[in-house]
Each structure stands twice: as C-alpha cells, then as structure tokens.
Amino acid sequence: PRLFFCCELYGLFYSVLQLRNESIRYWSNIPFITMPLSRAHGKSFAHRSELKHAKRIVVKLGSAVVTRGDECGLALGRLASIVEQVSMLQNQGREMMIVTSGAVAFGKQRLRHEILLSQSVRQALHSGQSQLKDMAIPVLEARACAAAGQSGLMALYEAMFTQYSICAAQILVTNLDFHDEQKRRNLNGTLHELLRMNIVPIINTNDAVVPPPEPNSDLQGVNVISVKDNDSLAARLAVEMKTDLLIVLSDVEGLFDSPPGSDDAKLIDIFYPGDQQSVTFGTKSRVGMGGMEAKVKAALWALQGGTSVVIANGTHPKISGHVITDIVEGKKVGTFFSEVKPAGPTVEQQGEMSRAGGRTLAALQPEQRAEIIYRLADLLTDQREEILLANKKDLEEAENKGRLALPLLKRLSLSTSKLNSLAIGLRQIAASSQDSVGRIIRRTRIAKDLELEQVTVPIGVLLVIFESRPDCLPQVSALAIASGNGLLLKGGKEAAYSNQILHHLTQEALSIHGVKDAVQLVNTREEVEDLCRLDKLIDLIIPRGSSQLVRNIQKAAKGIPVMGHSEGICHVYVDTDASVEKVTRIIRDSKCEYPAACNALETLLIHRDLLRTPLFDQIIDMLRVEQVKIHAGPKFASYLTFSPSEVKSLRTEYGDLECCIEVVDSVQEAVEHIHKYGSSHTDVIITENEKTAEFFLQHVDSACVFWNASTRFSDGYRFGLGAEVGISTSRIHARGPVGIEGLLTTKWLLRGDNHVVSDFSEHGSMKYLHESLPLPQRNTN
DSSP states (O other): OHHHHHHHHHHHHHHHHHHHTSSEEEETTEEEEOOOOOOOSSSOOSSGGGGGGOOEEEEEEOHHHHBOTTSSSBOHHHHHHHHHHHHHHHTTTOEEEEEEOOHHHHHHHHHHHHHHHHHHHHHHHHHOOSSOOOOOOOOOOHHHHHHHHHHHHHHHHHHHHHTTTOOEEEEEEOTHHHHSHHHHHHHHHHHHHHHHTTOEEEEEEOTTTOOOOOTTOSBOSSSOBOOSSHHHHHHHHHHHTTOSEEEEEESSSSOBSSOTTSTTOOBOSEEOTTGGGGOOOOOOOSSSSOOHHHHHHHHHHHHHTTOEEEEEESOOTTTTTTHHHHHHTTOOOSEEEOSOOOSSOOHHHHHHHHHHHHHHHHHSOHHHHHHHHHHHHHHHHHTHHHHHHHHHHHHHHHHHHTOSOHHHHHHHOOOHHHHHHHHHHHHHHHHHOTTSTTOEEEEEEEETTEEEEEEEEEOSEEEEEESSOTTHHHHHHHHHHHHTOEEEEEOOGGGHHHHHHHHHHHHHHHGGGTOGGGEEEOOSOOOHHHHTTOTTTOSEEEEESOHHHHHHHHHHOSSSOBOSOSOOOEEEEEOTTOOHHHHHHHHHHHHHSOTTSTTSEEEEEEEGGGTTSHHHHHHHHHHHHTTOEEEEOHHHHHTOSSOSOBOSOSSOOOOSSEEEEEEESSHHHHHHHHHHHOOSSEEEEEOSOHHHHHHHHHHOOSSEEEESSOGGGOSTTTTTSSOOSEEEOOSSSOOEEEOSGGGEEEEEEEEOSSOOGGGGSTTSSOOOOOEEOOOOOOOOO
C-alpha cells in the first residue's frame, strides 16, 4: 500500500507539473498567462529596457540581504518579499534560480540557542540558584554553523514557496564540483531537469565542508572563475546555465564611483568593462565573504560570458518589496552592466550639463538672453522647409503604423502658419524678458547700513515631458532661456525627427553666447518613470500631454515637484440672462475651434429655465451642424423623452467633438457642479447680468474664470505671455498659463557692515528698523 501510495503521489505530482507547464498556469486560483520569452543566448542585453525579455534569471542573495542586523538569524520579512517576487516571475513563465547565503547566520542562531540552553541547565544544576549569571558565548566556527543552518534554511524556503504553489529544490556545491568535468555535467543536468519541471533551484556553497578561500584566486583566465564566495558561484552558474540575467542583491544601492557614504559618491547607473580604473572600492559588507570588488569582478566575468548583470540593494525597506520585479521590468534600479556604450552622454551627464549651462545662461545680460530668443525665432522661419520636411517624416511614420488617434495627429502636425505664430510668440517672450531675472521685488532696511533685498532667480533645471507636440520644444526652450533655467526635454517617439531639428536650431541659437549645453534633448531609452527619480538633478517637472501622462508623472515623481494639470474639464454655464448672439459663438469656439486642446469645452451647463426655448434649440442645432456628439447628464436626461446617450461620468475630458450637457437650477448650483466635477482649469459664464457674472467670477475656484469669453483664451500666447510651459491647476507657486514669471523663484541678499545678531539683544547697541525701501524703476518697454 505504501508503494502504491508513493506511485500515486508521484503520478499526481507529475500531472501537476505538466499542468503548470501549459500556457495558462494557476497560482492561488488566479490564471496567469505565460509570456512568450525566448532568445538566443550568447550576447548580453545592451539596454535595461530589454531585460523584460529575460527568460532564465539567477537571483543572488547576499549575506547582508538574508541576515538580520545582529547577524544571528534571518530577515524573515525581507526573505518573504523576495520569495514573492521570484514566485511572480516564475508564474510568468520565466525560469528562476536562487543563489542564497544565510546558512551560517541561521545555524549561528540555532547553536547560540542550544549553547545558552545547555549552559543554563548546567548552571542551574550546579548552583541551585534561580538567578542565572551572565553566560559567555564561545566563538562559533562557521562550518559548524553552516551544517546546523542548511536544513533549516531550506525548510524555510520550501514553506514560503509552497504558499505560491511552487516547488523548490536544494543544491549544495563547492569549487571542486566545477573542476571535475563529470560533476559539472551532473550539476548542469540536474539544474536543467529541475527547470524543465518548473522547480526553483536553491543553490548555496556547501560551507560545512568548503576549504578556506585561496587569496588571489578569484579569477583564473577568461573561461574559469574560482568559486570562493556566492558572488563567484552565481556568476559561474549564470554562465554555465546560459542565463539571460543575473541579479546580485546586496546592502548598497549599486556600484558607486567612490565608497558609498563619502561626500562625492555617485551611483553608477551603467557600468562598462574597462571602467574599473575610475572606481575606488571600499570595505566588504558587514557579513559574507565578498565585497563590492568581488561582485564587480564576478559581474564582469558573467557579462563576458553573455549574461546581463544588475547589482542592486535588497535591504532597503522602501524598495526591497519590488526590487527584483522592477529590474526585470527595465526600471532604473541599481547598476546595470552593459558592453554597449551609448553614442552620446547619459541623462545624468545631460542633467549636469544643463545645470552648468543654465547657471551660465542666468549670468548673461538680459539683452544677451533676448538676443538668443530672437535668433531662435528667425531660425524657425528661415529653416521652415527643413522643419516641415522632418515633420512630414514623423506624420508618415505615425500614419503608417496607425499608432496615433486623430487628435494626436493634429497636435503632431506643423505648418507654415504654426511656425509663423511660434516665431511671433518667441519675439514676445524676448521683448518681455528684459528684467525677469534679478528683478528686485522687495527692499528692507533692517538696521543702519544693513539692507535686505529679495530678487528673482531661476528655479534651476526643468524637465519638460511632452508628447505629439513638437511646437512645444521651441516655446518651452524660449521660456527657459528667458528665465535663465537649464532645460531637459523628453519628447515622444512619434515626433523624433521634428524634435531633433528643432533642438538643433535651439542649440544653434544658444551658441551665439556659448551656452549650447543649457537645453538638452533626452534621446536615450530613458523611461519617464526613471527620469522622475532624478531628484538630485531636476528641480521641477512640467508634463505636457494627455491626462494619463500627467497622472503617471505625478505618481512617479519622487521628491520633485510637478507643475501641470491632469485633466482639462472645462465648463461653460449659460445663464437665463445670456445674450442670444453671444451664446452660440462662444460655445462653438470653445468646443469646435480645437476640440483636442486642454482648454476646450467639455461640459455645457444650461439653466433649467432655458430648456424648450428658441435659444436652447439654437445651441442644439449648432452642435449638430458642427457634428458634436452630445452626452446627456442625469438631470438633463430626466427632462427628455428620447435623450442622447447618458453620460458615464460627469468628470470626462473628451478631447474630441463630444460634450456633455447638464441642467442646473441656478448660478449657485452651477458653481457647486464645477467644484464637484471640474478640474480647476477654465470655466466660463455667459450672461448679461453683471451681478450674476461677478458672483460666478468670485466663487468659482479655478485657475481661469471668464465672463462672456471662450474657454480657448486660456493660453499663454493669448494672455500676452508669448508662450507657456503649460497650464497649472495647482495652488502653489504658479496657476493658470505659466510663462516666464512661473519659472522664477527668489533669493534673499543681505548687505551689511560688520553686523552681528548679539548687537540687537536687549542690552545691545543696535535696534531693528524694518523700513520698506522704494524699488528701482522697472523697465516696461
């Protein structure tokens, strides 16, 4: 019966394995569709974005990752999180292997407990006292700790993986196993068989019998790496098993150009073979056999063998819960080892160049900054043919691939009239920028011969992310130049040719005063989310694009303020006292002039008394002629026998020839509706009643509130700002169309003569005056 039960169990186990190898896997009763992952091994991935194609992955867990801070016992929460991430990737159809430390630490915990228990019993028997004296713990030999800890460590892994319906298997190896050809083949065959059966191998050096590491035997030629720690073991296994990706988790963020913690230490995003000379290695981690130098040597050896490598932090509480999955998704985590050097500078280098260039730009005379902008305006018209030719390439590619909706295609398109309007706007910016930087906005005499000034200064480095709008590039560049800011530009792939020539012309204009580096176009494969993490390089992020883009950036930005609006849900309220002549003109212009714009009408609010009147019929007829699809709000639908399709949400930005119509009973209800469903962008009232209009203007809490004017006036050019970097609906710093003033902050300048605070104490010789002083005459030309 026992034999029969074992056979039955093995048959069931084999059937489960077969089921788990089908295209649909079941994990905790949730179906997972496996990914089509396959690639020819032999060459490592060139870019992080390619890591999502990794099929076979080795995760190396350093001692500092697996063990607690006291080095006695395991970091169970951290280990559980790692197992969860490995399980998730395994259930996506990847082949996961773990090279783990921790047996010594786990064994040390067990042996310490046994020794304490034994000593306490002996002491109690000999002394007969209930109070135990302090007991000294002898130094525990590492091999004994490993022997005591290996079984417990594996049992823990098995229990954790079982929660995700995944089987794990333990393999213990030593350096000798790789030197014996027969053992190598056996090991290779075992690992391949385990992976074939969808089992996660847990591999560790057999520290109970392993000989002490030999000095200077880390690397022995191109084809051999000596296994003296888990770093070299992971590298050796990765190459032997033709692994796509090796993830090395340690207790530091990655590889730094100098020891972590030193003042000038910078995290190296991408490390290339041959860069070792520029790196200073510090001491090894608090536990374990290998330091960062050993990790780098092992990583470079694996890279040479065709395996991509990432070294990252597996202990940080904010990122350890998703560090492995983030790496596989191609996010900028840790240090990525690559054999392919990019042709141009990295985005970090571009950020530093932009900051240095921006500071030089801010130090120029206002006339020199204006001269750069005038030159850029001239280039837009002089190089019109080249710009339109590049734009035509973008349009043709977008149409052929069919990846852009009609509203986005309209935004992508440039024309002679658009370029002329751009040039006019840039000249407006140049003319209005004469006293923007360094303008004194407050002067105070603190005391005799002690004067304080508050002056305007640039914010620093701006990151502007825009999609399908190449005309945004010269506009934003001109505003950054006028305000003395460095600028990083990240445009969409759909406008690559247009952005390239427009950026080239911008740098040509900047070159007349030697500040070419102030404006940088990011052409690397940087994900927007990765750019939003560069808090040490970027001072303000300004998104220009869809509401989804803005929301994603606001969510991804870590420690960097974001200025913009996520939605443009603009309202027009038609009051009972509205002029018949004005209503249809304003509504038509607000909705139909450019429906894809963020300042286009999306919800039309109509006073209830206007229903079934000639004015209401004129509004509906005009919208039908303009082919505007109407969605009925709940109250509007209740008044109709046969209504248009009822709106799914009153918070909808259509961005096309569609709008919602809703009914309100009063101007107060219109204001309440706007506050509940609007996006604080632009809202309009049409009425001839001045009192009603003023109530609306004062009570609607939006960035732009208009009376008897189209929503489309909400624009930097139309406001006389020359252009805008965007429209902000936030309440801090800048609101509405943001021009030069919104890209400036202030600093305080105090000029004294041997002044100290102690002189102003109760018995001091000086008194505070705090007198306001007149400001210098402002240049209004």
